[in-house]
Amino acid sequence: MIVTEHRSSQWYGGDDRNAYIHRAWMRRGLPPHAFDGRPHIAIANTASDLTPCNAHLNEVAESVRAGILEAGGIPLTMPVVSLGETQVRPTAMLWRNMAAMATEEMLRANPIDGVVLLGGCDKTIPSLLMAAASVDLPAVVVPGGPMLTGTFEGTPLGCGTDVWRLSEEVRAGTLSQEQFSRSESSMIRSRGHCNTMGTASTMALVAEALGTILPGLAGTPAPDSRLLEMSHETGRLAVELVQQGRRPSDILSAGSFQNAIVALAATGGSTNAVVHLLAIAGRLGIDLTLDDFDRIGSRVPLLVNLQPAGKYLMEDFHRAGGLLAVLREVRDLLDPTALTVTGRPLVDYLDDARIWDADVISARSAPLQAASGIAVLRGSLAPAGALIKPAAASPELLQHRGRAVVFDTIEDMHARIDDPDLDVDADSVLVLRGCGPKGYPGMPEVANMPLPRKLLARGVRDMVRVCDGRMSGTAYGTVVLHVAPEAAAGGPLALVQTGDYIVLDVAARRLDLDVPDAELARRVPNVATVQGFAAPRRGWERLYIDHVLQADTGADLDFLLGSSGDQVSRESH
Structure with missing residues (x-):
């Protein structure tokens, strides 16, 4: 479909007073022909000195701008909320939905026809995609890329x-x-985000598998000149998207999410991708559930030998062939009809992909693990589900029965974890609650609790840990996380007592509290647990707690589900 009249003409077209005002206030360097029907493309930029992983995106934006101009469009810088994972307290996840909502509102409110989304650090790409999915303007992502390897x-x-x-x-x-x-x-050698298969790298690769990034771009290191080259091409593509009327709703389908889940499993990606993909699907009205991650991804072979599940780093992954080389190996598991921003199916870009280093990317015939996708657990301790990443866990702990050692809050855990008198051994199960979306609030990355010092001194390097929070995609260990419902939402995690036995059976997809139902029915959460739950009186935190959904559906706000469209409800002037 060729678009003959662009959305921006609703602001700039005509000779009345309103059109005059809109054009006049933009005539600060723009010539008259900027308003003759050329596509106006926003560059939604999450560059910020306080988001170190995204600090270089201003340079990337210049290459995008050049591409837009070359293709006949009008580039417009639009700074948006930026979330620095390592800097923001109490946790960047608290503001993912706010960043998505703010970006959505600015995309809708302004006279733009399409948008290039510049993200990198963990929550920036998810929030941008959530916004773009809701507004449904032509949109394409440029990921900032991983840093080079330090030694x-x-x-x-x-x-x-x-x-x-x-x-x-x-x-x-x-x-x-x-x-x-x-x-x-x-540790930090260059510009760019984490160089492990953490959440930032995972979300860039997953966004490409979804079809929202120019194929072959995700995973390009931030200092690599090819990032700027493909950013230029993305700027050109953004103009084409507008001219062809190609929107996120035309690209993103159930098959797109199938491809994203396959990519997530084959690369050994972050568990955080689950909560982000669920949230993006919720904005599109696509029926994606936790069970889909297990059904599609649990039996996908692990092909990528990257930390934290393996040995190498993102710079190695890129030189070894990158995402397209991985997807070529699992092509039969992909939806062949799922499109990309180019208008062509993702599978069309796999024919020429090759593995250049088989120690970094394994062939399908010799996987690192035969079936290693994120596993979804259910049972009496997680009625709505919980996650574990077997690729980053200790195999001998994937079936385990141990005595619970319970911490009511993060502060309680920090205060007691190294107490020499803590009644804990290597077979214990460490339990941390009050860390879910409502409880903290924001679902912080604390599920990979530090091990007790006295056990570390004895050579213990992993234990089963259970939490209603998240963990960094860069983390490792036998960690059960995203337990739902969380303790603060009335989940059974709130009733666990030190000394109870917890049974983990990943093969059977079970997480159970070995306590009689009658005993559980008599219990109520203890005072320390309840007092540890967040209780903000005002601001975003209050709005968040009142409306946030649970992890098993993406932890979005209940009133942000679904698409909102690109039309402004009221006119001004």
Whole structure:
């Protein structure tokens, strides 16, 4: 479909007073022919000095701008809410929905015909896609890309993953505080987001598998000149999207999410992708559930040898062939009809893809793990579901029965985890509650609790952990997370007591509390648990708690589900 009249003409077209005002206030460098029907393309930019992973996106935006101009469009810079995962307190996830809502409103409110979405750090790409899905203007994503690999004492460092590893070695007494501090300047070598298969890398790859990124772009390192080259091409493509009338609703389908889940499993991606994909699907009205992740992804082979589930880093992944090489190996599991922003199916881009380093990307015939997708658990402790990432877990702990050691809050955990008198052993199950969407609020990345110091000193490096919060995509361990309903929403996690036995059986997809039903029916949450739940009186946190949904449906706000369209309800002037 060729679009003959663009949306921006509702502002700029005609000779009346309103059109005069709209044009006049934009005539600060724009010539008259900028209003002659050319597509006006917003560049929604999450660059911010307080989002270090996205700080380079202003340079990327210049390449996008050049591409838009070359294709005959009018580029318009539009700063949007930026969430720095490492900087924002209490957790960036608290504001994902706010960032999505603010971006949605600005896309709808302004005279634009299409948008290029610039994201990188964990929550930025999900929030941008949620907004674009709701407004349904022609949209395309440019991911900022991972950083280059840093080294310390001759060893490559995985951003995030090695923070967890090195900090545990300090607590275990096998690494000095001085060495740990010296590694700090080596961890972040260049511009870009985490170089592990954390949430930022995962969401870029998943967004490409969804079809919202120019095929072959996701995973390109941030300092690589090819990122700017493809950003230029994306700017050109944005103009084409508007001219052809190609919107997110034309591209994103149930098959797109099938492809995203296959990509998530084959790359060993972050569990955070589950809650983000559920939220994006909710904006589109696509019926995606937790069960779909298990049904589609649980038996997909793990082909990517990257931290935290493997050895290598994103720079290696890119040189080894990247996402398209991975998807070529699992082509039979993909939906062949699912489209990309180019208007062509994703599978059309796989024929020429090749694996250039089989130690980084394995062939389908020799996978790292035969079936390693994120597993969805249910049972008496998680009636609405919970997640575990087997690829990052200890195989011997995937079937386990242990005595619960319960922490009512994050503060309680930090205060007692290293207490020499804590009644805990290697077979115990560490339980942390009050960390879900409502309870904290915002569902922080704390599920991968540090292990008790006295057990670290004995050589223990993993334990079963259960939490209603999330964990960083860069983290590892036998961690059951996203337990739903959360404790603050009346879930049974609120009733667990230290000494109860918890049974984990990943193969059977079960997570159970081995306590008689009659005993559970008599219990009520203890005072410390209830007092630990968030109780804000005002502002975004109050709005969030009053309206946030549970993790099993994406933790969006209840009034933001579904599409809103691009039309403004009232006119001004």
